[in-house]
Amino acid sequence: MSMPSVEVTKTRDLLTKTSEKPKSKSFNKFKQVYLGPIIAFTIFIAIWQAVPTILDLKHYILPKPTDVVGAAISDWHLLWPAVQITVVESLVGFLVSAVIGILVSIILASSKILERSIYPYAIVLQTIPVVAVAPIVVIWFGAGYNSIVVISFLIGFFPVISNTLMGLNSVDKNMDDLFLLYNASKWQRMWKLRIPSALPYMMAGLKISCTLSIVGAIVGEYIAGIGGGKGGLGYSITVAAIQVKTSYLFACGIAAAILGIGFYLLVSLFANSMLKSWHESAVKGEK
Amino acid sequence: MDTIHKEVVAFQHVSKVFNNETVALKDFDLSIKEGEFLSFLGPSGCGKSTALRMVAGLGEATKGSVKVFDGSPKEIIKETNDLAFVFQDANLLPWRTVLDNVLLPLELRGGNKKKHKQEAIRVLEMVGLKEYLKSYPRQLSGGMKMRVSIARALAAKPKMLLMDEPFGALDEITRQTLQMELLDIWQKENMTILFVTHNVYEAVFLSTRIAVMSASPGRLSSLIDVKLPFPRRLKVRTEQEFTDYVDIASDRLENGNERKELA
Ligand SMILES: Nc1ncnc2c1ncn2[C@@H]1O[C@H](COP(=O)(O)OP(=O)(O)O)[C@@H](O)[C@H]1O
Numbered sequence: 001m002s003m004p005s006v007e008v009t010k011t012r013d014l015l016t017k018t019s020e021k022p023k024s025k026s027f028n029k030f031k032q033v034y035l036g037p038i039i040a041f042t043i044f045i046a047i048w049q050a051v052p053t054i055l056d057l058k059h060y061i062l063p064k065p066t067d068v069v070g071a072a073i074s075d076w077h078l079l080w081p082a083v084q085i086t087v088v089e090s091l092v093g094f095l096v097s098a099v100i101g102i103l104v105s106i107i108l109a110s111s112k113i114l115e116r117s118i119y120p121y122a123i124v125l126q127t128i129p130v131v132a133v134a135p136i137v138v139i140w141f142g143a144g145y146n147s148i149v150v151i152s153f154l155i156g157f158f159p160v161i162s163n164t165l166m167g168l169n170s171v172d173k174n175m176d177d178l179f180l181l182y183n184a185s186k187w188q189r190m191w192k193l194r195i196p197s198a199l200p201y202m203m204a205g206l207k208i209s210c211t212l213s214i215v216g217a218i219v220g221e222y223i224a225g226i227g228g229g230k231g232g233l234g235y236s237i238t239v240a241a242i243q244v245k246t247s248y249l250f251a252c253g254i255a256a257a258i259l260g261i262g263f264y265l266l267v268s269l270f271a272n273s274m275l276k277s278w279h280e281s282a283v284k285g286e287k
Numbered sequence: 288m289d290t291i292h293k294e295v296v297a298f299q300h301v302s303k304v305f306n307n308e309t310v311a312l313k314d315f316d317l318s319i320k321e322g323e324f325l326s327f328l329g330p331s332g333c334g335k336s337t338a339l340r341m342v343a344g345l346g347e348a349t350k351g352s353v354k355v356f357d358g359s360p361k362e363i364i365k366e367t368n369d370l371a372f373v374f375q376d377a378n379l380l381p382w383r384t385v386l387d388n389v390l391l392p393l394e395l396r397g398g399n400k401k402k403h404k405q406e407a408i409r410v411l412e413m414v415g416l417k418e419y420l421k422s423y424p425r426q427l428s429g430g431m432k433m434r435v436s437i438a439r440a441l442a443a444k445p446k447m448l449l450m451d452e453p454f455g456a457l458d459e460i461t462r463q464t465l466q467m468e469l470l471d472i473w474q475k476e477n478m479t480i481l482f483v484t485h486n487v488y489e490a491v492f493l494s495t496r497i498a499v500m501s502a503s504p505g506r507l508s509s510l511i512d513v514k515l516p517f518p519r520r521l522k523v524r525t526e527q528e529f530t531d532y533v534d535i536a537s538d539r540l541e542n543g544n545e546r547k548e549l550a
């Protein structure tokens with residue numbers, strides 16, 4: 001019994017075709033994908049540079065891009081440590097929310113009763129604005145680092161839990177039957193079916209959570225202060241605002257934005273490598 | 288295939304009602320013997336899947352009973368590897384390679400990994416996919432995916448294969464190839480196969496016996512013994528005897544479902 005040869009060659013063609021990349025097309029791709037945004041960015045910066053000059057705005061009302069860059073360079077010895085501190089806080093907050101979020105989801109999903117009785121509260125908790133409870137966190141965990149990490153964790157935690165739970169419960173009915181037919185135990189189903197099925201959802205949750213964890217760290221710094229040590233970006237922003245160092249304030253804001261984007265890209269990269277053996281387009285499609 | 292064989296599946300006055308209203312099966316009575324290739328043939332919604340799934344313990348009878356190998360389907364599933372199910376869509380795990388997909392049932396049952404791998408490779412060879420062990424399902428055509436699905440079902444050496452419109456989504460040429468391959472496997476592995484289809488030609492080509500069903504409520508309307516000799520090759524389809532069986536099956540299908548419309 002052998003494969004019909006037509007079918008075999010077809011698939012081979014497909015496999016080789018996807019692996020070769022025509023080089024002449026890379027410039028076209030550059031033109032299509034990157035050129036537009038680059039031009040838009042340049043124009044935006046040019047207008048930003050021109051507006052304060054034309055309207056004669058003071059640098060503490062609207063600093064020019066050159067002012068912002070200048071402030072970033074001259075206060076680099078303040079900016080760089082602040083960035084590092086915020087990176088550490090949000091990274092720890094993110095990792096804790098990822099690990100605890102996934103663990104809690106798995107525990108909840110492993111028991112229908114547990115999930116039914118606890119998940120509604122998780123949803124209710126999710127709607128509480130974290131900013132509103134942050135002062136309580138500070139009372140419990142003290143000013144500074146610990147509270148900031150906890151606030152970052154609280155903000156990043158719910159997207160992980162809600163996405164992961166949704167994923168764990170989205171297993172295809174037929175797949176479920178298949179595992180039933182092979183007499184799989186509850187934990188076999190969890191490890192070999194539900195968690196892999198949930199992976200794309202989990203990754204989506206992590207992507208949301210990673211940017212939120214930076215928001216959490218910065219908000220945490222606003223509220224929890226620095227507790228004796230050196231402050232992160234949130235603290236720098238508060239101080240710069242009080243001192244009306246608007247250019248430096250802008251530099252901090254942009255640094256936070258870059259941090260967020262960088263963090264998001266890193267997590268996306270991780271997510272893609274996790275999902276590689278899955279399927280590119282077909283998270284649910286291909287049927 | 289016509290020697291005295293023991294009964295392997297018994298539907299006894301089985302009725303199945305969903306949600307207290309949809310009558311999927313009514314007073315369904317059927318005895319299936321070891322080594323048969325039995326097709327359930329009927330229009331969409333007549334309860335074919337419901338009947339087949341009951342044999343695998345997926346869903347219980349509202350009234351009556353289903354016995355498999357003299358036991359309850361649930362017990363058989365729990366205690367043996369005797370039943371395997373092939374779904375309409377290949378139902379492969381997209382994150383597992385072809386080999387790992389076929390290994391799944393063996394893995395879930397536990398035991399010697401090396402032996403498992405040998406067994407998996409044996410069945411993949413049987414369906415002609417030995418060169419695709421490391422491919423992922425998304426890299427395969429529909430026909431190849433179905434082959435993997437069949438290989439997975441065969442991996443645990445079942446005594447009975449339950450197939451729910453396995454070739455329904457395939458193109459005609461691939462379907463015909465797979466039909467012949469399936470007959471070869473059936474003969475080689477000495478299995479009983481229960482096969483669901485709504486395609487008259489497919490039912491006649493494959494089966495030793497056809498259970499014609501009619502809809503609302505799902506009933507067994509007649510049984511046809513198909514006495515075409517094995518091995519059956521493509522050209523069987525052009526022979527008079529084959530066409531006669533197709534006529535009979537089509538008639539019974541039509542009558543069974545007309546009767547319902549009049550009633
Ligand atoms: N899980 C279910 N819940 C409610 N109704 C169902 C369910 N499964 C099947 N049915 C109904 O039972 C009837 C028979 O279904 P099925 O056995 O799938 O038919 P077939 O496989 O012959 O197309 C249909 O009317 C279908 O809508």
Ligand SMILES: [Mg+2]
Pocket residue numbers: 335336337451
């Ligand atoms: Mg069906």
